[in-house]
Amino acid sequence: MWEPVIGLEIHVQLQTSTKLFCSCKNSYGDPPNTNICPVCLGHPGTLPVLNEEAVKLAVKLALALNCRVNETSYFARKNYFYPDLPKGYQITQHRFPLAQDGYIKLRSGKKIRIERLHIEEDSGKSIHTENGTLVDFNRCGVPLAEIVTKPDISSPEEAVEFLKTLRLAAIYAGVSDGDMEKGNLRCDANLSLRPRGSEILGVKTEVKNLNSFRFLAKALEYEIKRQEKILSSGGEVKQETRGYDSHKGITFPMRSKEEAHDYRYFPEPDLPPLILTEAYISKVRSEIGELPWEREERYIRSFGLERETARVLCSEKEISQLFEETLKDFPDPKEAANWVKTDVLKWFREGHSVSPSALAKILNMVKEGRISRLQAKEVLEETAREGKDPEKIVQERGLLQISDETQLRSIIEEVMEEFPEKVEKYRKGKKGLLGFFVGQVMRRTGGKANPKVVNKILQEVLNGER
Numbered sequence: 440m441w442e443p444v445i446g447l448e449i450h451v452q453l454q455t456s457t458k459l460f461c462s463c464k465n466s467y468g469d470p471p472n473t474n475i476c477p478v479c480l481g482h483p484g485t486l487p488v489l490n491e492e493a494v495k496l497a498v499k500l501a502l503a504l505n506c507r508v509n510e511t512s513y514f515a516r517k518n519y520f521y522p523d524l525p526k527g528y529q530i531t532q533h534r535f536p537l538a539q540d541g542y543i544k545l546r547s548g549k550k551i552r553i554e555r556l557h558i559e560e561d562s563g564k565s566i567h568t569e570n571g572t573l574v575d576f577n578r579c580g581v582p583l584a585e586i587v588t589k590p591d592i593s594s595p596e597e598a599v600e601f602l603k604t605l606r607l608a609a610i611y612a613g614v615s616d617g618d619m620e621k622g623n624l625r626c627d628a629n630l631s632l633r634p635r636g637s638e639i640l641g642v643k644t645e646v647k648n649l650n651s652f653r654f655l656a657k658a659l660e661y662e663i664k665r666q667e668k669i670l671s672s673g674g675e676v677k678q679e680t681r682g683y684d685s686h687k688g689i690t691f692p693m694r695s696k697e698e699a700h701d702y703r704y705f706p707e708p709d710l711p712p713l714i715l716t717e718a719y720i721s722k723v724r725s726e727i728g729e730l731p732w733e734r735e736e737r738y739i740r741s742f743g744l745e746r747e748t749a750r751v752l753c754s755e756k757e758i759s760q761l762f763e764e765t766l767k768d769f770p771d772p773k774e775a776a777n778w779v780k781t782d783v784l785k786w787f788r789e790g791h792s793v794s795p796s797a798l799a800k801i802l803n804m805v806k807e808g809r810i811s812r813l814q815a816k817e818v819l820e821e822t823a824r825e826g827k828d829p830e831k832i833v834q835e836r837g838l839l840q841i842s843d844e845t846q847l848r849s850i851i852e853e854v855m856e857e858f859p860e861k862v863e864k865y866r867k868g869k870k871g872l873l874g875f876f877v878g879q880v881m882r883r884t885g886g887k888a889n890p891k892v893v894n895k896i897l898q899e900v901l902n903g904e905r
């Protein structure tokens with residue numbers, strides 16, 4: 440009877456080489472407080488200089504998400520005090536953001552509208568230890584794009600699909616690596632419930648810092664149940680910001696509406712308006728490249744792949760690239776797709792990669808009947824794990840399949856001589872015995888016999904066609 444109304448706020452870290460307003464390195468995992476300078480530490484008298492590359496990446500992302508890019512946008516100061524924000528304010532965009540009115544289309548065809556996309560700087564990182572809190576300012580001033588959706592999302596599944604699609608678009612467009620574990624893509628979700636069919640919005644809560652797809656789904660599921668319980672018993676949901684405890688799988692209150700910050704936004708006096716020409720915007724648009732959903736359509740159109748197969752291939756940019764490269768030496772898209780979406784993807788997700796040329800070699804060996812599919816799986820595994828050349832593995836393991844008819848025929852004759860009564864039974868109609876004979880041939884060849892050829896000869900011989 441209750442309908443969830445969900446909106447998301449997503450921070451995407453832009454993969455520039457330097458920070459948003461200074462020339463410090465934008466890199467993850469360096470020793471704490473090594474990529475810092477007076478500008479990103481907010482020393483008095485320093486001035487920010489806008490990073491052109493960050494603007495370009497943010498525009499790219501905005502266009503990929505179907506937003507309208509504003510030719511003029513402004514920076515603003517968001518004032519608050521926190522130890523990881525040495526300036527005492529964050530430079531962001533407030534009333535006049537970089538881009539507005541975009542959307543992402545879900546598989547169901549439903550459009551989730553994007554209200555705005557703006558550029559802002561990241562804060563540092565607080566590291567809480569037993570002996571107190573440490574602060575690492577390396578992340579201070581790293582460029583972010585913040586994306587705010589309209590409350591168009593109606594379920595945790597839709598929320599996850601939206602976020603996955605957004606992440607993939609950012610990766611394809613070369614805007615961000617979308618690595619959620621490193622915090623390069625972070626998500627806050629707000630949620631309220633209303634009686635199904637009602638137009639009026641209920642009181643919402645916001646859950647902060649959901650850093651995986653699973654946590655996003657779990658936190659929303661928990662919040663739906665929690666609010667349902669309150670509303671169904673006639674209570675009122677309190678407007679507040681909540682955290683998510685991934686160990687307990689619950690959300691918990693962080694601060695209520697009364698405790699909410701007053702950020703006292705005002706225009707950033709140290710930065711001029713950001714003015715982009717139409718020509719610049721169209722140039723950036725032309726550099727976006729193929730987006731995941733476009734690639735998916737092309738695979739269906741040009742290669743005749745099933746939608747689901749195309750979707751799986753495009754779900755990792757590197758995998759789709761590998762697939763297309765493989766086709767250069769193995770021009771059978773359907774067969775290549777079957778291998779890539781199963782075994783190759785499995786090894787990729789476990790951190791092992793196969794080169795397109797190695798994969799094409801293996802697939803060609805299967806096609807030529809030199810190795811069986813089962814053997815190909817083994818070769819693929821060893822190639823993926825150890826980076827060895829497939830030809831070499833086949834030679835070393837003596838894997839080559841026996842397809843030679845004369846050789847197989849003589850083995851088959853041996854089998855028939857050993858089991859004359861079974862041959863008799865087969866010829867009297869017990870056709871199910873065929874499997875037994877195939878099994879015997881396989882045993883004698885250590886599994887190397889080409890099953891197709893064995894089947895063919897066996898039938899000929901047993902049916903007396905020879």
Ligand SMILES: [Zn+2]
Binds near residue numbers: 458461462475479480
């Ligand atoms: Zn700096």
